[in-house]
Amino acid sequence: MRKKQQKQMPLIEPASSHPQDRELEIISLLIDNTPTICDYVLQDLNKGKAKKRNTGAQGMSADQVLRAAVVMHLYSFTYEQLAFHIYDSRALRRFCRIGFADKGFKKSAINANIKRITPHTWERISRDLLVHAKDECIEKGRKARIDCTVVESNIHKPYDSIQLFDCVRVLTRLLYKARDDFDIKIIFSDHLCRAKRRMVGIQYAKTMKQRFPLYKDLLKVTQKTIGYAIKAERRLAALYTTDIRMFALLNDIKHYGDLARQVYDQTYRRVVQGESVPADQKVLSIFEDHTDVIIKDNRDTHYGHKICLTGGASNLILDCVILEGNPADTDLVEQMLDRQKQIYGRYPLKVALDGGFASKDNLSKAKERKIKDICFAKKRGLKETDMCRSEYVYKQLRRFRAGIESGISWLKRSFGLTRCTWKGFRSFKCYVLSSVVAANLLTMARKKLATV
Numbered sequence: 531m532r533k534k535q536q537k538q539m540p541l542i543e544p545a546s547s548h549p550q551d552r553e554l555e556i557i558s559l560l561i562d563n564t565p566t567i568c569d570y571v572l573q574d575l576n577k578g579k580a581k582k583r584n585t586g587a588q589g590m591s592a593d594q595v596l597r598a599a600v601v602m603h604l605y606s607f608t609y610e611q612l613a614f615h616i617y618d619s620r621a622l623r624r625f626c627r628i629g630f631a632d633k634g635f636k637k638s639a640i641n642a643n644i645k646r647i648t649p650h651t652w653e654r655i656s657r658d659l660l661v662h663a664k665d666e667c668i669e670k671g672r673k674a675r676i677d678c679t680v681v682e683s684n685i686h687k688p689y690d691s692i693q694l695f696d697c698v699r700v701l702t703r704l705l706y707k708a709r710d711d712f713d714i715k716i717i718f719s720d721h722l723c724r725a726k727r728r729m730v731g732i733q734y735a736k737t738m739k740q741r742f743p744l745y746k747d748l749l750k751v752t753q754k755t756i757g758y759a760i761k762a763e764r765r766l767a768a769l770y771t772t773d774i775r776m777f778a779l780l781n782d783i784k785h786y787g788d789l790a791r792q793v794y795d796q797t798y799r800r801v802v803q804g805e806s807v808p809a810d811q812k813v814l815s816i817f818e819d820h821t822d823v824i825i826k827d828n829r830d831t832h833y834g835h836k837i838c839l840t841g842g843a844s845n846l847i848l849d850c851v852i853l854e855g856n857p858a859d860t861d862l863v864e865q866m867l868d869r870q871k872q873i874y875g876r877y878p879l880k881v882a883l884d885g886g887f888a889s890k891d892n893l894s895k896a897k898e899r900k901i902k903d904i905c906f907a908k909k910r911g912l913k914e915t916d917m918c919r920s921e922y923v924y925k926q927l928r929r930f931r932a933g934i935e936s937g938i939s940w941l942k943r944s945f946g947l948t949r950c951t952w953k954g955f956r957s958f959k960c961y962v963l964s965s966v967v968a969a970n971l972l973t974m975a976r977k978k979l980a981t982v
Contacts, residue, residue, distance in 0.1 A: 882931035
């Protein structure tokens with residue numbers, strides 16, 4: 531059974547006067563002064579574990595896991611870099627509560643523990659920190675600004691030719707694994723080199739007339755490989771075994787086989803039949819199949835997920851919603867305002883939003899919620915006096931709204947929200963929400979240091 535915190539603090543050096551060291555000390559105090567957040571992490575770490583035992587290694591405490599996750603986002607470390615710097619840096623050892631005698635933790639242990647924290651837990655941690663910020667008069671939640679941005683998945687451009695090659699490559703690897711590691715008698719041909727030649731030829735072809743025969747051959751190769759995978763799946767399913775590795779292999783073949791069929795279908799429809807395949811019917815990556823197509827203002831195309839952020843006057847991120855699909859901004863206003871009431875128990879007095887949220891219906895919904903002033907960056911036929919009490923208040927709120935742009939830029943540059951490097955949709959949510967938690971902790975620490 532994991533521990534929430536160590537009973538006795540390890541022997542550590544005192545903090546120095548370096549600005550980053552002082553920030554870490556304030557963040558450490560914020561975590562200590564909000565004890566419920568370690569309880570949430572402890573619940574996730576102990577989920578599915580056996581009852582408490584008195585022998586064996588205890589592993590990382592909940593407090594250490596949370597602090598390691600914060601450090602990872604504060605300094606944009608990979609797991610390997612995080613393990614090294616926690617071992618090597620006196621400041622980070624002190625922050626993560628690791629004493630002189632401890633050797634630190636391996637990257638695999640840090641990875642496994644951080645990944646056990648659920649998106650729901652990160653959201654609860656964020657809300658508890660906002661309650662602490664309210665008690666400390668850092669952020670009262672009376673003034674809010676809302677905007678959307680896109681966090682990209684860690685995938686390459688979803689060209690059909692590259693995706694077909696990925697399907698052939700992955701299924702061929704799984705077929706070799708089934709034959710060599712488990713002695714499954716499967717007769718198949720390795721078309722990997724042929725698929726790669728066709729993929730490269732398609733990329734260098736200048737016209738669709740040149741690409742068409744290459745696409746047809748690549749589709750043929752992919753179809754053959756899918757057929758081999760179906761036969762292997764049947765052979766594995768017919769075996770009665772308790773080998774968990776074989777079950778894992780069977781699940782992988784099923785998973786990637788289904789995705790390969792979808793990729794084949796969408797490419798055949800687009801290239802051979804000349805159809806326009808809708809975005810919601812496309813597989814953009816067989817590795818990150820949760821990825822959505824996000825088109826912003828008919829200009830830029832992104833591949834990831836749209837997130838909606840609510841910022842406060844203190845530059846804290848008050849709320850973060852990770853969306854599926856590409857819903858219109860106008861459909862999000864009611865949801866984001868209601869979430870502010872869930873967090874603070876009341877609606878904000880003033881709200882500033884990007885121009886994409888503007889509509890008469892959203893204005894009336896905001897007024898029904900007793901919000902005195904609501905500002906859309908673009909009027910969209912609305913009058914300033916209908917939105918706010920005066921033109922002066924409208925101009926002030928419009929300037930206030932621009933601050934969320936700098937906040938989003940800061941999150942992208944300093945906390946890795948340009949691209950999520952974690953695998954899977956659950957991990958995508960954890961990555962975004964944990965980045966927001968780390969950013970809020972740093973903002974609160976700097977606010978406290980400014981008042982000293």
